[in-house]
Amino acid sequence: MSPSFLEIPDLPIEIIMNYLDYIAIQSVRKTCWDLRNFIDDKKPGIGMNYIEISQTSNTAVRLAMNPPLVRHSDSRSIDLIYEKLEHGCKIRGTTGDEWKTKIVENLNFLDAALHDFKVALNTQKAPFWRVTVKCFSKTFFEKLEEIMKSQKPFTTESIEIHVKSHEHARQIIQHADPKHLKSIEFYPQEDLTSIHETVELESSKNIQNLSHFATASIHFENQDVETIRAIKEHFLQFHEYDKHLYVSNNVVENMFIDAFGAAFEQPRELEQNWFFNVPGNYVKVLKVVNGYRSFEFDFVEKCEVPEGYMILD
Template identity: 85%
Template sequence: MMKSQKPFATESIEIHAKSQEHARQIVQHADPKYLKSIAIYQQDLTSIHETVELESSKNIKNLSHFATASIHFENLNVETIRAIKEHFLQFHQHDKHLYVSNNVVENMFIDAFGGAFEQPGELEQNWFFNVPGNYVKVLRVVNGYRSFEFLFVGKCEIPESYVILN
């Protein structure tokens, strides 16, 4: 449910909704001065992924209002990856999840965080970071090579062979 006081400015919008009526309710809040493209997809299950494009790591703070964000970086670098991690560690709500679709340059995450923890037979790399002031949750960073994720998980969900980093 959206309760917008004024129309939001966006050039494009992609809506995944249960019905065309739900999609129309969302579209009516977009400012027509800026809107160039609309994509509407009907789904049985509604999952909202908000897509944002960031020009630099200085704009990472723009993610803080999203529960789930899905983004694509044109020029991903080590500085941006570190900035995302630091920004996530400052969240007070630990329900955030960032999914980034991007081909990751080999060793970029190792350059950012050091050696990865990999389970035998798994293709993804994992890092776990302590969350300041939280003794229950940790930040998990997953590099799947075609995409990566930042999400909070319970400490009890970490396999025994993994180490939690500061």
């Protein structure tokens, strides 16, 4: 009697499944608990490059996924709309070339969309290129938070967040694995602020490690002398000198002078500049710029320090 598929050793099964695209893997996953557990553990198959869950109205949610653009061009994209019905949920959209509509009785449309979103996150082996979340209602956000708290952080190189408030965005960001995260784009309804490659820097007591970010651009809320000094000391600990922090806020008058002392200002210069020695580096210096409507921290060559400026310790 020939052995069944489930009697094949794990390694050959995984090799076979690595040729399957996302839709095929999900079909196999639904066949039995053994295969479901195997897929959830090994995460085989051709993963998705991009995933988006977005609230399109108070009664509809979109879930879209795209495969890698270069490799596996035969893999299928997924674009689904989950709509609220009086006694259930209507799911319509495409999984490749096929358009379908399905009505499920006694199923909440948000629960259905978020369940499929969670499955997609959990069956992805490699980091996504981008995860996009557009969430504007309180109910949607609370349900999203509920499912995200019940699983491990998801891995993505970038994340795009459209929400009602800064606080909602911060809570969503906490569910992304920082090891892989390279960029964040954040669009709160209350304040159209874009954040690229950043972490939360709201107080000197909450400054996190910026070592895996090359460039940061943020909207800084609670500015004070202690925080400015802490950022400077944090930068001086780096051993990679491609770091650049840009903060787009009006600067409190004399805050930088209180932090670092009087700045040497060139005639007709519209900004204040300070330069600091970098411990153990005789080539680079840390440059701090106060542009009054923004400020910056970055490393420059010592030879770039203009004549007349003092390099501070």
